[in-house]
Amino acid sequence: MTILVTGATGTVGRHVVDELIAAGHQVRALTRDPGKAVMPEGVEVVAGDLADPDSLGAAFDGVTAVHFINFAGDDYAPLPHGDRLVELAVKAGVRRVTVLGGRADGPLEQALAATELEWTLLHPVEFMSNTLQWWAQSVKHAGVVKEPFGGRLSAMVHEKDIAAVAAVVLTESGHGGRSYTLTGPQAITTSEKVRILGEAVGTDITFVELTEQEARVQWKSHGMGEETIEFLIEALGNTPEVGYTVVPTVERVTGRPARSFAEWATEHADAFRP
Numbered sequence: 001m002t003i004l005v006t007g008a009t010g011t012v013g014r015h016v017v018d019e020l021i022a023a024g025h026q027v028r029a030l031t032r033d034p035g036k037a038v039m040p041e042g043v044e045v046v047a048g049d050l051a052d053p054d055s056l057g058a059a060f061d062g063v064t065a066v067h068f069i070n071f072a073g074d075d076y077a078p079l080p081h082g083d084r085l086v087e088l089a090v091k092a093g094v095r096r097v098t099v100l101g102g103r104a105d106g107p108l109e110q111a112l113a114a115t116e117l118e119w120t121l122l123h124p125v126e127f128m129s130n131t132l133q134w135w136a137q138s139v140k141h142a143g144v145v146k147e148p149f150g151g152r153l154s155a156m157v158h159e160k161d162i163a164a165v166a167a168v169v170l171t172e173s174g175h176g177g178r179s180y181t182l183t184g185p186q187a188i189t190t191s192e193k194v195r196i197l198g199e200a201v202g203t204d205i206t207f208v209e210l211t212e213q214e215a216r217v218q219w220k221s222h223g224m225g226e227e228t229i230e231f232l233i234e235a236l237g238n239t240p241e242v243g244y245t246v247v248p249t250v251e252r253v254t255g256r257p258a259r260s261f262a263e264w265a266t267e268h269a270d271a272f273r274p
């Protein structure tokens with residue numbers, strides 16, 4: 001039984017690959033650029049573009065389960081041909097599907113809803129790994145975090161826990177038709193997060209709370225597009241209840257407690273050191 005992992009080089013997908021390989025499954029990893037993909041031994045790497053279903057015939061051959069991302073391209077546009085992707089999956093004999101939920105449901109989720117496949121929507125709240133993307137450079141070079149909404153609570157989830165849930169759902173029955181909100185074990189504020197990161201790195205990190213306008217300017221200077229900036233202002237400034245409410249799904253599905261931000265920070269401390 002081969003499991004196809006899309007987004008296999010990405011933040012969550014690479015851990016889905018690791019989890020499945022560690023559990024002894026056969027894994028096929030999809031990427032647009034096999035030359036750049038670094039995968040664990042035993043993983044079959046296949047080229048394909050989710051936005052171009054004609055490129056995916058070989059990817060689905062003999063596959064019984066699929067982990068899907070629901071976007072294509074670096075701007076996170078919804079996958080344009082959800083129905084074609086689902087057709088390919090059904091034709092190949094796929095039984096179980098996980099979808100890494102994004103900003104909104106799109107054509108992929110709509111097409112899956114019209115099938116008999118056992119499919120599960122994984123709905124993580126904020127990833128702990130955003131910390132790496134957003135803070136590593138300023139902590140490394142200036143010992144500072146500049147962000148708006150210092151008192152904002154988030155129940156951030158470790159990307160390995162999202163992957164661990166995906167691996168269970170792809171390989172065990174009983175999860176079809178469900179939508180799983182995935183959180184970490186606690187809701188913490190941004191300023192508390194800075195303190196915990198400082199402890200892991202072994203240094204005091206200064207937190208400078210930006211105004212919304214200052215944040216817009218900073219994110220623009222980091223190359224973020226207008227749409228992403230507005231999404232962040234809304235998501236961070238007006239986090240919905242689901243984003244700061246801890247739920248026990250990771251432990252219920254995997255049998256292991258969700259990893260804390262302190263654990264994440266210890267694992268990644270080197271990336272924040274000068």
Ligand SMILES: NC(=O)c1ccc[n+]([C@@H]2O[C@H](COP(=O)([O-])OP(=O)(O)OC[C@H]3O[C@@H](n4cnc5c(N)ncnc54)[C@H](OP(=O)(O)O)[C@@H]3O)[C@@H](O)[C@H]2O)c1
Pocket residue numbers: 006007008009010011012013030031032033037048049050051069070071072073074076100101102103123124125126127130
């Ligand atoms: N960050 C958060 O806090 C958060 C919270 C909740 C939900 N989410 C959702 O999680 C998802 C992942 O976000 P991320 O930022 O961590 O992304 P990511 O996993 O780093 O995204 C890149 C991955 O997507 C693949 N990819 C992109 N376009 C593709 C295409 N056309 N065909 C095939 N593969 C393609 C890339 O593969 P190659 O480059 O190897 O081809 C790479 O593996 C998004 O839907 C996001 O909305 C994020």
